[in-house]
Amino acid sequence: MAALSTDRMTTWLLQAADDLEQAKTMLTELDTPIGDSDHGVNMARGFAAVRDKLRAAPPADVGSLLKTVAMTLISTVGGASGPLYGTFFLQASTKATGKTSLTLAEWTECFEAGLTGLMARGKAQPGEKTMVDALAPALEALKAAAAQPLEQALAAAAAAAAQGMVATIPLQARKGRASYLGERSIGHQDPGATSSHLLLRRLAEPAG
Amino acid sequence: MKKLINAPEAVVAEALDGMEAAHAGLIKVCRAPDFIMRADAPVAGKVALVSGGGSGHEPMHGGFVGRGMLDAACPGAVFTSPTPDQMFEASKAVNGGAGVLHIVKNYTGDVLNFEMAADLARADGIDVESVIIDDDVAVEDSTWTAGRRGVGTTVLAEKICGGLAERKAPLTTVAEMCRRVNAQGRSMGMALAACTVPHVGKPSFELAADEMEIGIGIHGEPGRHRVKLETADRITEMLMEPVLADLPFKSGDPVLMFVNGMGATPTVELYIIYRKAAEIARKHGLKVVRTLVGSYITSLDMAGTSITLLKMDEEMLTCWDAPVLTPSLRWGA
Numbered sequence: 117m118a119a120l121s122t123d124r125m126t127t128w129l130l131q132a133a134d135d136l137e138q139a140k141t142m143l144t145e146l147d148t149p150i151g152d153s154d155h156g157v158n159m160a161r162g163f164a165a166v167r168d169k170l171r172a173a174p175p176a177d178v179g180s181l182l183k184t185v186a187m188t189l190i191s192t193v194g195g196a197s198g199p200l201y202g203t204f205f206l207q208a209s210t211k212a213t214g215k216t217s218l219t220l221a222e223w224t225e226c227f228e229a230g231l232t233g234l235m236a237r238g239k240a241q242p243g244e245k246t247m248v249d250a251l252a253p254a255l256e257a258l259k260a261a262a263a264q265p266l267e268q269a270l271a272a273a274a275a276a277a278a279q280g281m282v283a284t285i286p287l288q289a290r291k292g293r294a295s296y297l298g299e300r301s302i303g304h305q306d307p308g309a310t311s312s313h314l315l316l317r318r319l320a321e322p323a324g
Numbered sequence: 325m326k327k328l329i330n331a332p333e334a335v336v337a338e339a340l341d342g343m344e345a346a347h348a349g350l351i352k353v354c355r356a357p358d359f360i361m362r363a364d365a366p367v368a369g370k371v372a373l374v375s376g377g378g379s380g381h382e383p384m385h386g387g388f389v390g391r392g393m394l395d396a397a398c399p400g401a402v403f404t405s406p407t408p409d410q411m412f413e414a415s416k417a418v419n420g421g422a423g424v425l426h427i428v429k430n431y432t433g434d435v436l437n438f439e440m441a442a443d444l445a446r447a448d449g450i451d452v453e454s455v456i457i458d459d460d461v462a463v464e465d466s467t468w469t470a471g472r473r474g475v476g477t478t479v480l481a482e483k484i485c486g487g488l489a490e491r492k493a494p495l496t497t498v499a500e501m502c503r504r505v506n507a508q509g510r511s512m513g514m515a516l517a518a519c520t521v522p523h524v525g526k527p528s529f530e531l532a533a534d535e536m537e538i539g540i541g542i543h544g545e546p547g548r549h550r551v552k553l554e555t556a557d558r559i560t561e562m563l564m565e566p567v568l569a570d571l572p573f574k575s576g577d578p579v580l581m582f583v584n585g586m587g588a589t590p591t592v593e594l595y596i597i598y599r600k601a602a603e604i605a606r607k608h609g610l611k612v613v614r615t616l617v618g619s620y621i622t623s624l625d626m627a628g629t630s631i632t633l634l635k636m637d638e639e640m641l642t643c644w645d646a647p648v649l650t651p652s653l654r655w656g657a
Contacts, residue, residue: 144524152378152543153524154404161401190440191357194378194404199436237436292432293545295469296462300546 118266119217122178124322126170129185132318133163139314146307150294154195155307162193162201177216182209182226196292197308200234200247207233220266224258231255238291245289245301247308253280254316270320277313284309325525327625332522336379336399343386347651350390357407359414360386361396366420371489371498372396374414375427375482377434378403380521381542384479384621387652393486394427394650402521402624403543405433411441415450423451423495427482427502429474430458431543453499457481459509459632461570462539462548473541476584476632477509479620480644483653487643501643505634510571512563513630515540515547515586519623538562542586542623556593560600563631568608573635575609580644582632585619589627594618597629605633614644620652 136143136159143156166188175181182205190202208230212218218226231251235241242252257276261269282305289301292308329335336358343360344353352361359376366372375385376398385397395418400406415424424445428438435456442452457474485502493501515537518527521544528544531537536559539548554562573579583598585591598617605612613636621630636644647656 148524148528149546152403152545153521153528154401157523158401158404191407191409194400194407194433194437196405196431196433196436198405198407198433199440202440237439238432291470293470293541293543296473296541296545296548298464298469298548 119219120178120223120266121217122175122181125178125181126174127322128319129163129181130167130170131323132315133167135314135318136160136163136311139311143307143311146305146310150289150297150301150304151307152293155197155311158193158195158197159311162189162198165192177212177214178218179209179213179215182212196238197311200238200308203237204230204234220258220269221262224255224262227255227258240291243287244291245284245287245294245306246291247306247312249284249287249306250277250280250309250312250316253277267320274313274317274320277316281305281309281313325520325522327520327522329522335522336401339379339382340399343651350649350651351386354413354417357410357413359396359398359410359417360389361414361418362389362391362394364391365395365418367395368420369422369492370420371422371493371495372415372418372420372424373427373482373486373489374398374411374418374424375478376400376406376411376414377429377431378405378543380624381621383652385482388479388482388650390648390650391657392490392646392648392650393482393653402523405431405437408437408440408444411438412444412448415441415445415452416448419450422492423453425485425489425495425498425502426452426454427478427485428454428456429478430456430471431473432470451495453495455481455499455502455506457506459506459511460541461510461512461566462541464548475513475542476511476582476621476630477506477634479616480509480580480582480632480634481505483648484640484643486648487646490646501639505640508571508635509632510567511630511632512567513540513542513586513628514538514559514563515626515628516553517588517627519544519587519626521624540626540628542621544623544626556596557600560597560631561604563629564601564604567631567633571633571635573608573610573633576611578611578613578636578641579605580614580616580634580636581605581612582616582634584621584630584632586626586628586630587619587622588625589619589629591618594629597631601631613641
């Protein structure tokens with residue numbers, strides 16, 4: 117049965133670091149009208165640090181991999197995204213302790229723990245124009261695809277995240293700096309939902 | 325973009341080098357993680373005050389580190405909250421055994437990172453209290469937003485709590501004072517022109533020559549309303565009205581009036597604002613007992629101003645007047 121090995125997960129995060137470096141300007145431009153123009157730079161900086169850490173000392177299991185990612189993001193990203201993504205990976209890591217690969221069911225469990233932690237840390241619910249709007253539908257898609265092959269489930273999750281990301285455009289922000297704009301936040305795609313989608317898309321579609 | 329920088333990514337580190345070189349007797353700069361601390365910290369038996377936030381608001385917070393004000397300040401990247409390891413290491417470094425007060429401006433990133441830092445410090449056996457400053461009346465509807473932003477009152481809270489901590493008041497008392505200052509302070513700001521974040525390279529929003537933005541924050545985010553440019557007197561009225569309406573300032577109340585520059589506004593214009601603001605306060609029967617006029621909480625090169633009114637009491641007056649010796653605020657010391 118197909119599974120997410122430590123190698124596959126490490127490759128995912130290394131490639132995600134490249135994606136975020138390339139998306140730096142795009143994310144910052146999304147963040148300029150409704151945020152503070154720092155999301156792209158912060159995410160690129162954080163994942164560059166993750167890449168350095170993973171290359172210097174490749175973790176032996178998925179749990180320690182996710183924990184390394186969490187601690188690195190918490191100490192390098194700053195802004196709201198650092199603690200939020202950091203909490204996601206930290207809580208996800210607690211469900212992967214000592215495991216050298218994850219089944220779809222195990223990854224779904226990690227994802228749910230991560231999302232629950234992230235939502236508690238950010239006190240956020242779906243529909244508030246945040247990364248939760250990409251991540252929550254992705255979790256639902258993973259659960260709905262429980263009986264399907266792993267790759268199909270990951271693709272479904274990425275597609276759901278893409279839909280959720282686009283669906284943030286008409287929303288009025290209720291969290292973070294975008295919320296200060298009131299109705300003026302409507303019509304802009306949320307940068308956090310966008311970076312969340314980038315991550316999930318790369319997990320579903322490894323490069324090369 | 326025209327700026328006095330060498331490279332966008334070097335801005336914060338090079339500014340820290342400069343601060344350390346310029347104010348060696350007052351402060352020490354620690355690196356990786358970065359924070360600025362009082363040269364004589366930890367002070368035994370004194371509650372330590374730790375604040376922090378994104379860079380670009382100078383002199384806040386690093387310029388307020390020193391005797392009678394902050395024990396440490398943690399600078400993030402420009403307009404980006406610092407990370408928990410900074411506040412955790414700073415709290416350890418300045419804790420004199422009487423505990424640490426975190427003064428946090430209400431921005432999602434700052435609040436989340438300080439929460440994680442407080443968890444780490446408590447796990448390390450340090451007594452930590454956190455007070456969130458949220459004094460910006462421009463944010464009208466709290467249930468629909470992340471709550472009011474922390475702006476001008478932050479500077480006043482850091483000074484007043486610093487004065488109280490210097491008298492060896494216990495942590496709960498200093499935290500209580502900080503909450504009182506926040507509860508009695510209100511601010512409102514406006515911009516004539518947006519700021520340019522170094523790594524972005526262009527203004528964070530565009531204003532036509534005859535437009536201004538009312539209700540701006542301090543991170544280049546646009547404000548609540550974009551309106552036609554008015555005279556200084558009319559702008560002052562537009563800032564004072566919501567501030568006065570928000571807190572029940574009564575006739576005869578003693579207040580501290582703080583007219584702040586956003587970074588690119590000359591002091592001469594701030595006094596034109598102050599002149600009208602003081603007149604409006606007088607008409608409301610308020611007694612302006614203390615004043616602060618200057619650029620203390622800025623937004624890079626944004627042009628504009630903010631007005632903060634703080635309702636004072638005897639203890640707050642005493643703490644405000646107490647000696648302070650920091651790079652950017654000093655009197656009586």
